[in-house]
Amino acid sequence: MHTGTFYLAGVAAAALLTSLIGFGIAGDQLIVVFVVLCAVLTGAVMLSRQHQARTKGLADLDIGQTVTIRDVPPQGNCLTVSYRGVSWQAVMEDGSVPAPGSTAIIKRKTDKLLHLTLPGRHSANISN
Numbered sequence: 001m002h003t004g005t006f007y008l009a010g011v012a013a014a015a016l017l018t019s020l021i022g023f024g025i026a027g028d029q030l031i032v033v034f035v036v037l038c039a040v041l042t043g044a045v046m047l048s049r050q051h052q053a054r055t056k057g058l059a060d061l062d063i064g065q066t067v068t069i070r071d072v073p074p075q076g077n078c079l080t081v082s083y084r085g086v087s088w089q090a091v092m093e094d095g096s097v098p099a100p101g102s103t104a105i106i107k108r109k110t111d112k113l114l115h116l117t118l119p120g121r122h123s124a125n126i127s128n
Contacts (some may be wrong), residue, residue, distance in 0.1 A: 009042035027122035065106050067116065069098050081114065 014037035049053050062083075071088065072078035081090045081104070092098065093107050093115050104116035 004100050010045045014038040014041050058091050060109065062106050062109060062114075066103050066119070067106060067114065068099050069102050069104060072097060072100055079116070083114070083115070088112070088114050090116050 014034060017037050017046065018030060021033055025033060049054040065083065067081040067083040067088070067090065069079055069083050073079075077088045078096050079092070079098070081088050083106070089112065091113065092103075092104070094117065096118065098104060098118065105119055105120060107117045108115045
């Protein structure tokens, strides 16, 4: 049901509407009506499915996980953290500067950068 059958449903709906409209329109105009209805209904189905695909994202399982602060540069704006055995670049959401060896919680991710918050502050602020 999730493959091309929705497009066929659009064509079937166009055929039904064309048959109803056919009582008032004759000849070649009916073919034009059918083609236009097929295009409009199939286009509507395509746009609807694209919109559903964009809004239906998978949950990010990294959100809410704990990381260990490995390195804090002197300016303190971009941290190096250890998460799943790999070094990541991260920033603190609230601008705080944690000590190396402390832990933080992943609040969100942008590209390859983790946005962190201190433990105890993340439960009310988690957003995707």
